[in-house]
Amino acid sequence: MIDKSKTLQTTISLINSKVKFDGWTEGNKPVSIDYIPPVGDSDGYTSLELLLLSLSSCLGTALLLFLRRMNKTIGEFRIEASGDRRQEHPTCFSKITLEIHLQASDTTVAEVEKVIKMAEETYCPVWALLKGNVEIETNVVIAT
Amino acid sequence: MIDKSKTLQTTISLINSKVKFDGWTEGNKPVSIDYIPPVGDSDGYTSLELLLLSLSSCLGTALLLFLRRMNKTIGEFRIEASGDRRQEHPTCFSKITLEIHLQASDTTVAEVEKVIKMAEETYCPVWALLKGNVEIETNVVIAT
Numbered sequence: 001m002i003d004k005s006k007t008l009q010t011t012i013s014l015i016n017s018k019v020k021f022d023g024w025t026e027g028n029k030p031v032s033i034d035y036i037p038p039v040g041d042s043d044g045y046t047s048l049e050l051l052l053l054s055l056s057s058c059l060g061t062a063l064l065l066f067l068r069r070m071n072k073t074i075g076e077f078r079i080e081a082s083g084d085r086r087q088e089h090p091t092c093f094s095k096i097t098l099e100i101h102l103q104a105s106d107t108t109v110a111e112v113e114k115v116i117k118m119a120e121e122t123y124c125p126v127w128a129l130l131k132g133n134v135e136i137e138t139n140v141v142i143a144t
Numbered sequence: 145m146i147d148k149s150k151t152l153q154t155t156i157s158l159i160n161s162k163v164k165f166d167g168w169t170e171g172n173k174p175v176s177i178d179y180i181p182p183v184g185d186s187d188g189y190t191s192l193e194l195l196l197l198s199l200s201s202c203l204g205t206a207l208l209l210f211l212r213r214m215n216k217t218i219g220e221f222r223i224e225a226s227g228d229r230r231q232e233h234p235t236c237f238s239k240i241t242l243e244i245h246l247q248a249s250d251t252t253v254a255e256v257e258k259v260i261k262m263a264e265e266t267y268c269p270v271w272a273l274l275k276g277n278v279e280i281e282t283n284v285v286i287a288t
Binding site for chain 1: 148150154163180186190193194195196198204221223224226227230234235237266277
């Protein structure tokens with residue numbers, strides 16, 4: 001078994017005659033990955049959607065850790081991510097917007113924004129890998 | 145319905161008292177996302193594994209498209225990705241290795257490497273988003 005704090009491994013395997021893949025890591029259910037027509041059949045996540053899930057969950061994990069360390073009580077927690085694509089190649093994101101929704105009666109938007117800043121600078125590995133290549137905007141919405 | 149060639153949207157939602165999320169886009173089965181102990185319970189993909197799946201599938205899609213345009217007949221196609229993590233924050237990848245396995249009797253390693261170069265430079269949006277922030281090595285293995 002590999003030490004995931006040091007190395008991570010994944011596999012994708014083509015499963016049709018177009019561009020549909022199963023992707024997986026040991027112990028997890030395969031993820032269906034596909035591209036939009038006409039190249040693919042939209043029968044799975046696109047690569048860039050997986051990137052949004054990667055960034056959202058990485059930031060979400062860092063935020064939950066730090067807010068809990070500050071003794072904040074977090075109820076519901078959700079991140080809606082949206083990425084605007086360039087219309088020329090490479091058709092990557094020109095901008096990513098992350099809307100962070102959390103339920104917390106003892107936390108202010110300013111406190112969450114401070115933790116986001118720490119994540120951006122140091123504690124969110126996926127953000128570190130995207131730095132300088134795409135604008136990332138965050139919005140915080142707190143429900144009590 | 146959104147036009148995925150212009151905008152992509154995803155949601156993650158916390159589903160336990162640690163850092164386990166369901167992540168999804170409309171029309172796809174949710175992906176379980178979790179971090180390794182003690183922070184999480186390893187009950188899902190880690191954010192960095194999703195990033196490897198994102199990069200692998202993006203490169204895989206570009207390779208299949210271009211090789212088929214060159215009238216190559218591709219049978220089995222698989223990419224094994226491996227990422228070495230930094231041991232200080234941010235604990236992102238210092239290096240990603242992609243091992244591309246394909247079955248093709250009419251294709252040389254040099255031809256695949258040429259297409260990889262085109263993907264790196266122009267046609268792989270996820271690679272474009274990581275450029276300059278991590279070393280990405282590719283190895284091509286062809287079975288006939």
